[in-house]
Amino acid sequence: MDDEVDPNEENVNSVLAQESSELFHILNGQSPTVIMQLCQMMASEAGWQNQLSAASSSTNPIQAMLDYFRTARAEKCRIFLQSVCLWCENIPMRLESRLMSVAGDTSSDLNLEDQNSPSPPSEEQLMKRPRIDHWDQYFTSVRGLLQRRWERLTERLVKDVQLENVWVSLRTTNRVRDRPDQTPGSADRGSRTPESDGDYIFLESRLTLETFLQGCEGKVTVLVGQAGSGKTLLMSCLGQQWGPIPSSYLFVLLEFRQLNLLSRPLTLAELLLQHYLPPNGGNDAQSAIVDCLLSNPEQSCWVLDGYDEFHGKLNRQEMQREPLDLENPLPVADLISGLLNRQLLKGSTVLVTCRVRDVMDLDGVSDKVGQLLEWGHHEIKEYVDKFFGVKGHSADRALGAQAADLLLSSRHLLAMSSLPALCNICCICLEHLLLEGTQISGERSGEEDSRGEPRAHSEQGGKREGSEDIAKGGTNGRAQLCPTLAQIPTTLTQVYLTVLGAFLGRGSNQGGRDFSLSGTTLSQYRLCTLSRLAWRGLEESKILFEEEDIPQDVLEFSVRTGLMSQVELRRQDGMLVSAYCFIHLTVQEFLAALRLMTSADVSDAQLKKRFSLKTRWTTKSNHKTVFTDSLYLYVCGLASPQCTPALVQLARASGGTRVQSWVQKRQELVRKMLKTLCQSNTLTGPKILELCHCVQESQDHQLAKQFVDARPTLELRNIRLLPNDIEALAFVVNAGGDNDIGLDFGACSMELECLDVLSRCQSIHCLRWADADTHKKQNSAANCLQTQIEFSFGLFCGSSLTAMGAACLASGLQKCPDITEINLSDNNLKDNGIGHIAEIFTKLQKLVSVMLGRNNTSLKAVDYLIEKMSSCLNIQHVCAEYDYTHIQLHTYQLSYSHKTKPKPTISLLNQDWSKPEMRNLARTLARCPSLSVLDLSGGQWDEQTLKTLIQFLPEIRITEKIILNDSCSSVESLVILTSLLSHCPPVVELHIRLQSPVQVSIVFSGGSEKPANEVSKMLCLSCCNLLPADLERVWKSLGTSSGLTLLDLSNNSLGNKGLRKLLDVLPCLSNIQEINASNNGIGMEGVVMLADALSSYDSLTQILISDGGKDQVILKFSPNKRIRNSSLLPSNVTTLCTRLVQCGSHLELEFSHCSLTDRAIKNLQKVLPKMMSLQRLNVSHSITSTTDALTLVSCLNDSQRVTSVELRYRAFHCHFIFLSVKAEVKVSCRVTGFCLNGGNLDRLLEILQGPRLSHLDLSSNQLEDKGLKCLVDFLPRLKISSYVKFKNNQLQSEWIEEFVKLLDGSERGCIISIEESWIRSEAAVCLLCRCLDLSSNIQTIRFIYTFLWSCENQNFHILHLYGILTSSLLTSSLVDCAVDGSQLSLMEKIIERCPLLTELEDCELVGFLSHYMHAPTMEQSQTNSLLDLLAAMDGLTQIQGIELDSWRMADAGIEQLTRLLPVWKDLKKISLSKNLVSDQSGETLLEALRSCSHLEELHLSSNSLGDLTAAKMAVVLPSLTHLTVLDISENRIGCEGSSNLSKAIMSMKNLRKINLTAVGTSELCPVAASLAHCPLIQDVGLGWNNCSDDVALELARVLPLCHNLTQIDLESNNVSVYGATALLKALQYCPALHLIRLWRNKVLQSEAQRLSQTDRRLNFSFT
Secondary structure, eight states: OOOOOOTTTSOHHHHHHHHHHHHHHHHHTSOHHHHHHHHTTSOOOHHHHHHHHHHHHTTOHHHHHHHHHHSSOHHHHHHHHHHHHHHOOOOOHHHHHHHHHHHOOOHHHHHTSOTTOOOOOOHHHHTHHHHHHHHHHHHHHHHHHHHHHHHHHTTTBSSOOOGGGOEEEEEEEOOOOOOOOOOOOSTTOSSOOOOOOSOEEEEEEEEEHHHHHTTOTTSEEEEEOOTTSSHHHHHHHHHHHOTTSOTTSEEEEEEHHHHTTOOSOBOHHHHHHTTTOOOSSHHHHHHHHHHHHHHOGGGEEEEEEOGGGOSSOOOGGGOOOSOOOTTSOBOHHHHHHHHHTTSSSTTOEEEEEEOGGGGGGGTTTOSEEEEEOOOOHHHHHHHHHHHTTTTSOHHHHHHHHHHHHHHHHOHHHHHHTTSHHHHHHHHHHHHHHHHHTSOOOTHHHHHHHHHOOOOOOOSSSOBOOSGGGTTTTOOSOGGGTOOOGGGSOSSHHHHHHHHHHHHHHHTSTTTTSSOOTTSOHHHHHHHHHHHHHHHHHHHTTOOOEEGGGSOHHHHHHHHHHTSEEEEEEEOTTSOEEEEEEESSHHHHHHHHHHHHHHOTTSOHHHHHHHOOOOOSSOOTTOOOOSSOSOHHHHHHHHTSGGGHHHHHHHHHHTTOSSHHHHHHHHHHHHHHHHHHHHHOSOOOHHHHHHHHHHHHHHTOHHHHHHHHHHOSEEEEESOEEOHHHHHHHHHHHHHTTTOOEEEEEESOEEOHHHHHHHTTOOOEEEEEEEOTTGGGSHHHHHHHHHHOTTOOEEEOTTSOOOHHHHHHHHHHHTTOTTOOEEEOOSSOOHHHHHHHHHTTGGGOTTOOEEEOOSSSOOHHHHHHHHHHHHHOTTOOEEEEEEETTTTEEOOOEEEOOSSOOOOOEEEEESOOOOHHHHHHHHHHHHTSOOEEEEEOTTOOOOHHHHHHHHHHGGGSOEEEEEEOTTTOOSHHHHHHHHTHHHHOTTEEEEEEEOSSSOEEEEEEGGGOSSOTTSOOOEEEOTTSOOOHHHHHHHHHHHOSOSOOOEEEOOSSOOHHHHHHHHHHTGGGOTTOOEEEOOSSOOOHHHHHHHHHHHHHOTTOOEEEEOGGGTSOEEEEOSSSEEEEEOSOOHHHHHHHHHHHHTOOSOEEEEETTOOOOHHHHHHHHHHGGGOTTEEEEEOTTOOOSHHHHHHHHTHHHHOTTEEEEEEETTTTEEEEEEOSSOOOOOEEEEEESSOOOTHHHHHHHHHHTSSOEEEEEOTTSOOHHHHHHHHHHHGGGSOEEEEEEEESSOOOHHHHHHHHHTOOGGGTTOEEEEEETTOOHHHHHHHHHHHHHHOSOEEEEEEEEEEOOOTTOOEEEEEEEEEOOTTSOEEEEEESOOOOGGGHHHHHHHHHTOTTEEEEEOOOOHHHHHHHTTOSSOOHHHHHHHHHHHHHTTTOOOOOEEEOTTOOOOHHHHHHHHHHGGGOTTOOEEEOOSSOOOHHHHHHHHHHGGGOTTOOEEEOOSSOOOHHHHHHHHHHGGGOTTOOEEEOOSSOOOHHHHHHHHHHHHTOTTOOEEEOTTOSOSOOHHHHHHGGGOTTOOEEEOOSSOOOHHHHHHHHHHGGGOTTOOEEEOOSSOOBHHHHHHHHHHHTTOTTOOEEEOOSSBOOHHHHHHHHHHOTTEEOSOO
């Protein structure tokens, strides 16, 4: 920095010498005319002429001129400097001012010059001096303004401000997209935290403010700090002390809160000269100052303080880069944007202060951003000592020491004190608390009043609040002054309550002792006034208040006590006025919170609007506000019951009525909003932290429990965590009850102190830590872990942990006996670190999993862990994956189990083992205990490495398998592995695939899926590209003692030659059961070889061949021989069958999908009688015509061994079944889907005349009436004994009747089934009657409406006619045949003609009933028809079942039915559901059922039964001892009826199913209790009854007594989680119970999910 120059003392030649370098550059930029004029001022001396010539030759006359005047006389030098200032342009203001000052007034000297002097300066040049003078005067005035401002701010400063002691951290922007603070989706719900976008990122650099500001000249610099960090004070200090800002700069300090008052557009000159500091000298002075500023913008420094308080917002979209018109008035926001965007005063220095959340508005215009660091413990203690006057009296020193101790012991006070302004408030709070514990008299108040000095507030240093007068008459003993820790405020709300008490106490007669908010009326009046003012300011975003806004007495009191401070503002008209603000924004917000909680003028809606959790992420879309958004925090604190008395007093002082209940209601509203937030799972990480603070402020343990219950794990990402954050988190976790919680800190920055606080959390089950600075906190982390004795999961991923840190961490982890999982992936443990962690395995008995991936380890660590398995027997799995991209081991995982003890497994993946490495590994594995699985996949080995492993394999104890995927890819490796089946007896299976993906597994006896008593060895060499020559090497390696049972050689290249080699080796495979040689290119030659083998080898019993051997070739060795082939030519059929004739054992032959020709079928027909060993012939998908089918059917006559023929054309299913020996058996024949008409039918019937038939099915053959006539003619000649079926043959009624006539006594037991779509409605009834008339030999006749699939997709009705004995009973059924009311008379006739009718089954008269289903009553004619139908049943004594559902039968029908019931002694089932049975009729019906002693099922649902019927059930049902099913759902039974029903149920020992759905009452506890007396009960339906938990609890009590119970339906009731939990507990005693339906009950989805996961038999879904 250049020093000031005194022209009377400083030598002008010395000044020229000092500034020659800068003058040289300036003169180089001037015009040649100016340079020539200056050169002419030099004297015409001989020496000069020589110098000029030399200078001209060297093209440097300017340097020669400067050298000349440096040594010239002082007067001539002054004239030269003044001429330079007058004639030259673009001289910096600093340099021009200095040169003019040292040159002085040289007008007289100019006249003394010789005749060669230049012409006098122009008028414009002569005006330059007055302009500079005005600039200097204004510069001096600005310095005076800044000095006065500084003196006012530092009048009672506690701590001196020194820029070199203020620390700043550099920040850099993360220039990404603008993202608002969004909530995650339902799949990632819970409390997951997304990454912050568009935020600023901290750098590690830490430097002083003085260093930070160096080099900021001509740039835009942003200084960020929290409210109360001292930004305003530091800017004033900078203007007074200059420091890094050159003292020659014009320092313009503008406060945004003052700029808010400027509403009209301004020019830059008006902003500076009217509203910053008006100059002296009128318009000339203003013009001169503006001219100097515009011509030298780099000589000015603009400090814009407090952008966070600016009402406007600088949107980057509005920032344009074009220069602005200086004469054009602009809004203040545009002027500021012009300065920041270099559209105004380009080259000037701009320094902006704001808060962190507002720095996003300045992104893109700032050259450097720094953030003021918070105070540490040292700065806080130093401030506290100075506040309490450490250099004063001994009592002050004692008080200050105690205050410092108390402050450092309180987390809230310590967190507040990190900001200078709040540290001052904390000292006031401590001063008040310390004084409350003393016996000092009220002298302090008088002394303070006598001084009458205002206590203005400052941000950075804070103010001394009169501590000099504290305890002047006290003693030095700390015990008399220090309150207990219990008296220290435990929440921020209590801190501010104490602070308000301290401030209000200063103005009272109590001297600050024993004062509370519920004190004097005067204090309450002042507090109510201030809270009203604070709330109004909050609503209007106003922090400055004028005198007329505040009552005079309250204003004087507030300023005198220091609660408010005075500031100076300049209005729009330029007048200076006084304004007032609270000492800190948080004080105003707290007072506003008091207003919210005590005034009825503030509605609930206003409270809810203000209650919004803030986020810590800075986004460009944030709503701009001047406040700190702490209002909701104080509201939560005031909602605590501890604050109720004080709030009631303040509310009463505000003029409210019934304030006690109103205040409590307002507090309950706050707690209700907190409860909603606690149960929400959509909050981001920052808001979760804020919610923790809110719950801590409320001190509500129930809220904390709800918070923990809703969040099994808290995931916090990319957040700076402070100790008070962890303190709030610890309160919530510890107050959450017994529920454990997981903490997941990802990329969160935290200090060491946070770890100390974290150790207070008592219920952590999972701790995940991914902090880039963990290597700096390793010891503290270990100390923290030593206190976490109950947490189950420890995750420290990506924490830069080293071996030293691992040692520290291990010492801490071994103090956590309950830990189950540890994740140390993505660190730098190396081999030694892995060793430290492995040492603690034996000490952590509950450990389940350890992840140690990506830790820069080598195979040495792998060997160490494997060796550890021998001493740590509970290690189950070690997995190491080598990652080629990182050249390090990818993952370790060690798992433990204490319920089951399976064998451990080892996975060492992607490692290229050499022979020595494999030898070392094998030796290490040999020392391990028994392993279940060894996985060595992924490495590319050579044969020598593989041989090394095979050599040591007998020494390695493995029970299940070894996996070598992608490790052995050559046939040579395959041959080596094959030897294991002979030389290593424990190996039972070998699976090798050499084609991609390469798969190799060696299975041991413990890993085989077959039972241990079944000795089986398998060799699978599928997809190995094997050639015939390779088989010889395989057989040689396999040897003769392998005991091979299964061999898979599929998908190779063996061909017929390879098949020959395989068949040659069959005699050596004595235990072989199956060989798969599919997809080996085998041709017809090979098929013939297989046919020969089938006849030659007794052990070969079945061969499956498809596509002539090209596709499937499977050889099976079983008792029955079978061969399946496809795509055969006639010659092939003859050749193959001729070879098979010689086969002596049972044979199955399959020619499916062969497309057999006529010739081939005839050849097959000829050879079939010769194949005596043939058991089954399958020609599916091979018969394509009716002629071919009939050719095969003729086998019934050619071979008497045929027992079954089935030919289905449309289903492509055709097969024959043969008997091994001749026997007189009946043959079944099914020929369907063909076109049997004309000659085809005649030929078929001729063939069928020979054998004796048991079943004949001729469905879907298009017989029609003509075909049926032909069949009727032949029927007597066909020997059919059991069943004839005609379906979908387009038969008419007349031919069916003709067919019925043929039935006689000789056809007893033969079932004739005719199915046609027209058998429906009246036709069905008429056909039934007609059949009964035509034949008396019918036992059972049924007309069934069914839906059968056919090519036409038609609906068919089936007529079953059964031959009978004359003494048998008759069953008549018209099931869903669309019989309507007009046929009821016919039904009467049927019933009358069937005196032996035993069952009228399911007579749902669809057409008739559908018309009346929704009618309130039937018409009289239809009612009479129903009654007549029932009357027709009179005399039927054999009825066993009657189903009359949905008849809409009323009392008259029930009366008619009750007259019939006493006769039906054998009645087993009665169903009257969905009728109109009244309660009185139900009672009558129950009385009539007394005589039905065999009744098993009673269905009375969907009627109008009530308590009368239930009472009758209590009397009648005990006598029905066979009753198993009772259904009375959807009736109107009441509480009394429920009691009677329970009495009935207690006597029903055979009851298996009871359905009481929507029965009409929720009082079903007696019914539930009665189930204990039903030992056979299986199904209980209690849904849709509005039952509460008492029914569920009763069911839970009786469930263990119902051993056969399988299902309970409780859907759509009022069962809560309490009742559901009781049922869950009872389920453990009910192994037979399969399902409890609980859909639509009062169970939250989260609770339902938890319960159903515990036991899947609890079903909360609608399915």
